[in-house]
Amino acid sequence: MAINIKYIKDMMLLYAVTDRAWVGKQTLMEQVEDAIKGGITCVQLREKELDQEAFLAEAMEMKALCSRYGVPLIINDNVEIAIKCNADGIHVGQKDMETGSVRSLVGDNMIIGVSVQTVEQALAAEKAGADYLGVGAVFSTKTKLDANTISHETLKEICKAVSIPIVAIGGISKSNILELSGTGVDGAALVSAIFGVIDIELECKSLRLLSQKMVKSEQ
Numbered sequence: 001m002a003i004n005i006k007y008i009k010d011m012m013l014l015y016a017v018t019d020r021a022w023v024g025k026q027t028l029m030e031q032v033e034d035a036i037k038g039g040i041t042c043v044q045l046r047e048k049e050l051d052q053e054a055f056l057a058e059a060m061e062m063k064a065l066c067s068r069y070g071v072p073l074i075i076n077d078n079v080e081i082a083i084k085c086n087a088d089g090i091h092v093g094q095k096d097m098e099t100g101s102v103r104s105l106v107g108d109n110m111i112i113g114v115s116v117q118t119v120e121q122a123l124a125a126e127k128a129g130a131d132y133l134g135v136g137a138v139f140s141t142k143t144k145l146d147a148n149t150i151s152h153e154t155l156k157e158i159c160k161a162v163s164i165p166i167v168a169i170g171g172i173s174k175s176n177i178l179e180l181s182g183t184g185v186d187g188a189a190l191v192s193a194i195f196g197v198i199d200i201e202l203e204c205k206s207l208r209l210l211s212q213k214m215v216k217s218e219q
Contacts, residue, residue, distance in 0.1 A: 003111055005165065008132050011042040011072050012167040012187035013215065014208045018045050022195040028058070029065055035194055036069045038204025041187070044091055046076035059085035074113060079105055089113060091134065094121060099128035113167075117150050122158045130164060134189060137170025138180065142192070152183055159184025174203075177210045181217035188214070 016035050020028055032043055045062050047055050059075060063085045066073040072088035075081050079102055082090040089111030092102055099114055106112065114125035115134045122133055135158055137149045149170065159166050168180055169189035177188055188211050197203045 003109065003131055005131075008111060009165040009186045012132060012165050012185075012189075013041045014039060014204065014211050015042040015044065015167050015169075015187055015189035016040040016194050016204075017076075017169070017189055017191045018043065018047075019191050019195055020047070020049075022192070026200075029061060031195055031200055032062065033065060033069075034200040035204050036066070036071050038201040039208035040071065040194070040204055041208075042072050042074060044074040044076055044189070045087075047078075052078075052081070055081055056084055059087065063087060072111070074111065082106065082110065089131070091115070099125050099130050103129040115169075116158065117148065118154070119157050119161045122162050126162045126164050132165040132167065132186075133158070133162065134167050134169050135159075135185070136168055136189075138168045139171030139173075139176055141171035152180070155180075155183045155185065174206060174210060177207070178214055181214045186215060187211055 018028060018032065043066055045059055055078065059081050063073050074089040074091050075087045076091050077096050079090055079097060083106060090102060090106060091113035093115040099112060102112055111131045112129060113132045113134055114130040116122045116125055125133060135155055138155060140149055155168065165186045167187045167189045168185045172188045172190050173193040194200060194204060
């Protein structure tokens with residue numbers, strides 16, 4: 001692999017996943033820029049409703065924004081969009097394209113993240129060429145209603161089973177992020193805890209400090 005594992009581990013620390021449910025007073029670009037200023041280490045652009053043309057236009061604009069600040073951009077699910085906008089990575093779920101097929105399309109220099117819930121899924125994704133895993137939901141979440149929660153014991157087992165970086169996702173907020181201390185994760189992915197607040201920049205500054213504290217407990 002041409003991708004540095006430490007680089008990926010570092011970008012897991014405070015991983016923002018977009019959701020236009022909170023777009024209103026600010027545009028999505030303004031929200032993401034505030035989050036970047038607050039210290040997020042990665043942006044995943046997730047769009048379930050836009051058509052291909054609108055999604056690509058948004059992805060190109062988001063890529064330019066992220067590049068300006070040196071923050072990696074990951075596209076959720078859509079391999080074609082990820083390639084066309086020259087994203088840093090692509091994230092796929094268990095019901096999306098198989099990891100090996102994604103790798104054959106994007107080449108060795110694009111980061112691939114895979115959502116998993118079991119040790120078996122984690123090992124399979126790593127073997128197929130995933131660069132990192134998203135594990136969850138670690139808490140109940142209203143953002144993804146079909147997400148099943150997994151125990152922190154299972155999270156620990158997954159972290160021990162693989163050698164690639166892991167980001168926890170699902171219902172994580174300022175009030176519970178430190179409960180993930182000692183699980184072995186490299187960071188936390190958040191949606192509403194970032195984009196559902198009034199002052200995104202200030203909130204991200206607090207969340208980054210908490211995530212650093214959570215991750216340091218592993219060392």
